[in-house]
Amino acid sequence: MAALDKRTHDLKFVRTFFTTPTAEQGEADSAKKLRSAIGLRGMQAPDVWVPDNEDATAPNMRDEGAENIAEVVAEGGADFPGEIHPRVVWHRDSPETRYKGFQHMLHIADPENGAVENIDGFVIPEVGDIDDWKKADEFFTIVENEHGLEEGSLKMSVIIESGSAELGMEKLRDEMGKASNNLQRLFMLVDGEVDYTKDLRAITPTGGLPAWKELRHNTSRAASAAGLIAVDGPYDDIRDVEGYHERITANNAMGMLGIWSLTPGQVVEANQSPLPPAEGYWLIDADGREVELETEEGVEVYDGDRIELEAEDGGYELEVGGDEFFCETEEDLVAELLDLLDYVPSMDDIVDSMEEFEAAKEAGKGAIAMTQAATVRIDGVEVDIAQDRMWDEATYQALQTPITLFQDVYRNRPDQHGDLAELYSEDVVERAMSVGN
Known part of the structure; x- marks a missing residue:
């Protein structure tokens, strides 16, 4: 078996986890949304599509939903560009619910229905402790044996929606690879903050969800330790594109590169956000608010009121929020500004730096300095700044x-x-x- 902390599946990253109702009452075609979703292509198509036969589908429509999944995936699954992982019902405290999910898996994976060759796995919600994960894994194994599929061929992903599931993640390294289970089939760990909030009986004054940064960190850590992929839960305010982008950026900084997407618009945002930008840009810390500088004829311009700069006889007066700094020389001013400035490299910048380091390493050098320079303008005062960053093998690996x-x-x-x-x-x-x- 490969080292646990190495990705063992073909798909090493998941940016987008997109759910679709499997059956809707009152529609002439109850599978209408499934047929629409399976036709998505390009940036609108997710890395992982989840026909959702749990929360997104009414309980009285789920049997029909399982039939719809099999039918639609059999018809169009071969051409879908991402992976397909239906979500079935499950609950750690309900044998009846677990059995119903098992029946749906059996139906969807039946080769006679023509869908299983395009099904990559199943998503299991509402799991409990590690023994509950093993129950789900055993059902996967039974489904595979029942239908003559290779054991472990169906990937299993779980949604972390309870304290017991969060604690269960800590035991993965000890349990995966044992002869008594097929937990190597695990693929994604997905956070479900809504039910997690309910399970922990958390209360906020507004009724909104807590941030649950610890949960996201724990999920990302567990995924890394077990060679899996971490995915954040849904961002319900589908019109708040900026907030969704900020959530993705914060997740990326924790190693969680995937997020739930509720609309094709969110899919586009989540597909693009983790990738390096096409153009590099400078950020400045404007009294606690990160502001992107505007490029005007090769000059990086700050045009706000949180930072003021004035050239005076004998130096420069710099004001950031309520703090004032007097810089006697331009070198002193540059030092103050560099504390406020950060550069976000473009794809081209990163590739340039990697190529330069690879060439230096080939020539026998272990470390080189990379310089990023710009002219910054604040209140009409222009200052040339430059920052150096040492690149060694660790830096190279991190930025890779x-x-x-x-x-x-x-x-x-x-x-x-x-x-x-x-x-x-x-x-x-x-x-x-x-x-x-």
């Missing part, structure tokens, strides 16, 4: 992660090749696919 993500996306999502070439240019894409290999 977004490139590795891009390479995995490019290999697994040929339907996005045109979008990526349009975003970055063919030359940058070709170079990005070559570095780090």
Whole structure:
């Protein structure tokens, strides 16, 4: 068996986890939304599509929903560009619910229905402690044996929606690989903050969800330790694109590169957000608020009222919020500004730096300095700034992660090749696919 903390599945990253109701009452075609979702392509198509036969589908429609999944996936699953992982019903405290989910898995995976060759796995919600995960795994094994499928061929993903499930993640490294289970089939750990909030009996003054940063960190850590993929839960305010982007950015900083998407618009945002930007840009800390500088004729311009800068006889007066700094020399001013400024590198910047480091390493150098320079304008005062960053093997490996993500996306999502070439240019894409290999 491969080391637990190494990804063992073909798909190394999941950016988007998109759920769709499997059957809706009152529609001439109850599978209408499934047929629409399976036709998504390019940036609108998720890495993982989840026909949702649990929360998104009414209880009295779930039997029909399982039939719809089998029918729609049999018809169009071969052409769908991402992976397909239906969610079935399950509950740690309800044998009846677990058995119903098992029946739905049996039906969907029946080769006579023609869908299983396009089904990559199933998503199991409402799991409890590690023994409950083993129950689900055993049902997977029974389904595979019942239908003559290879054991372990169906991936299993679980939704962390309880304290017991969160604690169960800590035991994965001890349990995976034992002869008594097939838990190596595990693929994604997905947070479900709504039910988790209910399970922990959490209360907020507004009735909104707590941030649950610890849960997201614990899920990301457990996924890394067990060679799995971490995915955040749904962001319900589908109109708040900026908030969704901020949530993705915060998750990415914890190693959680995937997020639940509720609409094709959210899918587009979540597909693009973890990838390096097409153009690099500067950020400035404006009294606790991160502001992107505007580029005007090669100059990076701050045009706000939280930072003020004035050139005076004998120096510079810099004011940030309520704090005032007097800089006697331009060097002193540059030092103060560098404490406020950060550069976000473009894909081209990252590839350039990696290529430069690879060439230096080939020439026998263990570390090199990379310089990023710009002219910054605040209140009409222009200052030339430059910052150096030492690149060694550790830096190279750390900054290789977004490139590795891009390479995995490019290999697994040929339907996005045109979008990526349009975003970055063919030359940058070709170079990005070559570095780090």
